[in-house]
Amino acid sequence: MKNLKYLAFCISRNYCSQSIRQKQEIANALISHESFVKFQNSVPEIVNTILIKRAHLSLLGVEDHIKKIADYGLYNGNKLSSSLLLYTYKKLETGKSMTEQSLYLAHVLAWAVEMFHCLFNILDDMQDKTNAQVKNVHLLSNAKAGANDMCLIISSIYEMLNVHFSGKTFFSKIVNLFNTAFLYKATGQHFDLTTSKAMSGNTTLFTMEQYDNFVYLSNTYCSLHLPIYLGMTLADKVNEMYCEDVQDICTDIGKLLQMQDDYQNCFEENDMIYKRGTDIEKGKCTWLAVTALQRCTRPQRIVFKSCYGSAEPAHMERIKLLYKQLKLPQLYKEQQKATSKRIVERMGMLSKNNKGETLPPELFEHFLKPNNVEL
Amino acid sequence: MKNLKYLAFCISRNYCSQSIRQKQEIANALISHESFVKFQNSVPEIVNTILIKRAHLSLLGVEDHIKKIADYGLYNGNKLSSSLLLYTYKKLETGKSMTEQSLYLAHVLAWAVEMFHCLFNILDDMQDKTNAQVKNVHLLSNAKAGANDMCLIISSIYEMLNVHFSGKTFFSKIVNLFNTAFLYKATGQHFDLTTSKAMSGNTTLFTMEQYDNFVYLSNTYCSLHLPIYLGMTLADKVNEMYCEDVQDICTDIGKLLQMQDDYQNCFEENDMIYKRGTDIEKGKCTWLAVTALQRCTRPQRIVFKSCYGSAEPAHMERIKLLYKQLKLPQLYKEQQKATSKRIVERMGMLSKNNKGETLPPELFEHFLKPNNVEL
Numbered sequence: 001m002k003n004l005k006y007l008a009f010c011i012s013r014n015y016c017s018q019s020i021r022q023k024q025e026i027a028n029a030l031i032s033h034e035s036f037v038k039f040q041n042s043v044p045e046i047v048n049t050i051l052i053k054r055a056h057l058s059l060l061g062v063e064d065h066i067k068k069i070a071d072y073g074l075y076n077g078n079k080l081s082s083s084l085l086l087y088t089y090k091k092l093e094t095g096k097s098m099t100e101q102s103l104y105l106a107h108v109l110a111w112a113v114e115m116f117h118c119l120f121n122i123l124d125d126m127q128d129k130t131n132a133q134v135k136n137v138h139l140l141s142n143a144k145a146g147a148n149d150m151c152l153i154i155s156s157i158y159e160m161l162n163v164h165f166s167g168k169t170f171f172s173k174i175v176n177l178f179n180t181a182f183l184y185k186a187t188g189q190h191f192d193l194t195t196s197k198a199m200s201g202n203t204t205l206f207t208m209e210q211y212d213n214f215v216y217l218s219n220t221y222c223s224l225h226l227p228i229y230l231g232m233t234l235a236d237k238v239n240e241m242y243c244e245d246v247q248d249i250c251t252d253i254g255k256l257l258q259m260q261d262d263y264q265n266c267f268e269e270n271d272m273i274y275k276r277g278t279d280i281e282k283g284k285c286t287w288l289a290v291t292a293l294q295r296c297t298r299p300q301r302i303v304f305k306s307c308y309g310s311a312e313p314a315h316m317e318r319i320k321l322l323y324k325q326l327k328l329p330q331l332y333k334e335q336q337k338a339t340s341k342r343i344v345e346r347m348g349m350l351s352k353n354n355k356g357e358t359l360p361p362e363l364f365e366h367f368l369k370p371n372n373v374e375l
Numbered sequence: 376m377k378n379l380k381y382l383a384f385c386i387s388r389n390y391c392s393q394s395i396r397q398k399q400e401i402a403n404a405l406i407s408h409e410s411f412v413k414f415q416n417s418v419p420e421i422v423n424t425i426l427i428k429r430a431h432l433s434l435l436g437v438e439d440h441i442k443k444i445a446d447y448g449l450y451n452g453n454k455l456s457s458s459l460l461l462y463t464y465k466k467l468e469t470g471k472s473m474t475e476q477s478l479y480l481a482h483v484l485a486w487a488v489e490m491f492h493c494l495f496n497i498l499d500d501m502q503d504k505t506n507a508q509v510k511n512v513h514l515l516s517n518a519k520a521g522a523n524d525m526c527l528i529i530s531s532i533y534e535m536l537n538v539h540f541s542g543k544t545f546f547s548k549i550v551n552l553f554n555t556a557f558l559y560k561a562t563g564q565h566f567d568l569t570t571s572k573a574m575s576g577n578t579t580l581f582t583m584e585q586y587d588n589f590v591y592l593s594n595t596y597c598s599l600h601l602p603i604y605l606g607m608t609l610a611d612k613v614n615e616m617y618c619e620d621v622q623d624i625c626t627d628i629g630k631l632l633q634m635q636d637d638y639q640n641c642f643e644e645n646d647m648i649y650k651r652g653t654d655i656e657k658g659k660c661t662w663l664a665v666t667a668l669q670r671c672t673r674p675q676r677i678v679f680k681s682c683y684g685s686a687e688p689a690h691m692e693r694i695k696l697l698y699k700q701l702k703l704p705q706l707y708k709e710q711q712k713a714t715s716k717r718i719v720e721r722m723g724m725l726s727k728n729n730k731g732e733t734l735p736p737e738l739f740e741h742f743l744k745p746n747n748v749e750l
Binding site: 190209210 | 429431432434435436437440494498501518519520521522523525526527529530531533534537541546547550551554557558559560561562563564565566568569580584585588589591592
């Protein structure tokens with residue numbers, strides 16, 4: 001199933017961003033290669049569950065297409081969410097309760113989170129011209145087909161939840177977790193689309209509050225909270241205090257990762273293929289842009305407004321220079337360190353359940369390693 | 376809320392297709408104008424339920440956008456599904472059980488089915504250049520925004536189901552009904568997209584079995600089964616025999632409506648604004664195309680293959696001539712009559728429940744009136 005063409009495509013994706021590679025490394029640290037391969041190998045059967053139940057699908061030729069989408073979703077992306085889910089589940093599920101069947105259910109959920117991200121990768125690919133030569137090669141012949149693929153993915157996810165969980169007591173909880181993720185991610189994307197388009201001088205929405213909110217909805221909830229909560233739910237370990245721990249710590253980890261993405265997009269040009277940051281020319285609401293607006297003088301604000309969101313190389317360089325003048329690289333490093341320290345401190349206050357157990361700290365530790373934080 | 380701009384837009388939509396107008400008439404016959412207005416008036420409150428629960432949404436400016444989408448969904452489309460749902464519920468709900476609260480829940484579901492159709496209207500608008508001057512005026516500035524709006528709509532629907540039904544025994548049933556609709560509609564659209572694109576001589580998928588399947592998945596289930604089953608579920612009147620009645624009769628009604636759409640798209644040019652059938656030039660899998668391929672001689676097949684799917688006026692005229700040579704207009708009328716008669720006969724065999732009640736025949740009768748069938 002994983003042919004050479006796919007492999008080439010995956011490699012290009014993996015190399016197209018420094019931060020994607022870091023997330024991949026975190027994913028690799030969370031679960032063993034063997035476990036991940038076991039998960040990947042279970043996917044064809046998982047996908048077949050939908051197809052077998054719906055005889056109509058094979059008739060209209062959609063069967064092969066759904067398999068292709070599942071492949072695409074599984075071999076692209078950074079696998080962080082699925083690894084985090086499997087890790088959480090395995091750590092929290094007490095020895096005897098973990099059976100082949102329960103692990104299979106964890107694989108179903110892990111597949112569902114990967115497909116969730118696949119959906120928004122397709123959305124990103126829909127207008128992102130940067131990597132046009134590598135993206136869209138498999139699925140998107142046009143916008144309507146891409147949008148329809150998104151519907152197919154969403155319904156495949158809910159179908160899968162129905163097939164495997166509709167009889168369980170926590171069914172509505174799981175549906176709600178996924179739906180929250182869809183709602184939040186789509187809201188984040190809406191903000192991203194409207195602010196980057198409307199950037200002709202209007203920076204009123206570029207506040208730290210809006211930025212934090214955007215990061216939480218668009219990334220933190222979907223990449224961190226969702227998989228951890230799903231793992232906790234499946235292991236029947238959802239309690240208020242655990243949830244508070246996850247909420248607090250992951251919100252900071254999410255900020256850490258997004259700041260990193262933003263910073264690397266602007267400053268860390270590398271010689272990997274296909275990589276070029278486009279946040280400045282697209283006028284994105286990034287940590288750099290928001291912080292710059294917080295710190296700049298009136299004349300600097302005029303420079304920012306006239307250059308930000310322009311694809312003119314001189315304008316882009318001017319923005320980078322402004323960021324340097326405002327000492328954002330230093331500030332970035334300080335804030336990364338401060339946030340990491342706050343996370344470590346918060347990890348020292350993990351709640352104990354009635355058996356005296358806490359959430360496994362490794363759940364969060366791996367996110368700090370790329371920042372070289374002393375643990 | 377319903378301002379003049381919207382009104383103009385609705386009128387143009389209503390006039391853009393003969394068959395949409397017919398469906399509108401059926402909808403009007405099903406429930407009174409007063410009841411429909413009551414439903415429409417409840418929508419702002421329904422939409423607020425999502426927004427109030429999710430404080431995050433107002434921050435990122437998505438609140439107004441969701442309201443705008445809800446408006447768009449509510450004042451466009453043919454309203455057939457929501458009317459059918461409300462009609463079914465009101466007919467089946469026994470007097471005392473219908474309260475303001477239960478009617479409100481029916482409105483929630485009716486809103487959800489309208490939004491479901493709105494979603495696929497947006498998908499249609501995404502590439503349909505025909506009515507570009509009237510479509511997309513409110514929402515779609517580009518494909519990515521349109522696709523993201525689709526995600527927002529889907530998650531708003533599931534959010535609404537969660538808010539109002541997650542505590543009810545029939546929650547997973549309702550989720551499953553909607554999910555089936557999403558899966559079927561997206562599958563139908565996939566077939567439509569792949570067959571119409573791939574029509575350069577390849578007509579292997581243009582069989583009556585595929586066509587019937589396409590009609591069922593893409594239209595019948597979503598426009599007829601979904602709203603009726605939802606109404607039955609809410610009224611707690613789901614039983615196997617009733618479902619068989621709905622299944623059998625609606626499948627035929629769905630065929631009747633789709634054949635009508637296909638026929639009118641080709642033959643009934645009218646002087647209404649914005650109307651021009653594009654099935655031939657897009658190479659769609661229609662009843663006419665499938666039937667032509669069943670009946671044509673080898674030389675006629677060559678003509679079909681070389682002209683179908685071309686926007687060349689001479690080619691389009693040649694296809695119309697071929698249809699006439701094959702006597703498809705007569706056959707259409709005969710089949711419409713035969714299908715209508717079959718429906719009437721099947722309606723004579725409606726199952727009785729243990730109280731001796733049947734489904735209300737009016738549920739189906741209204742669909743036969745535009746065909747002037749003697750009941």
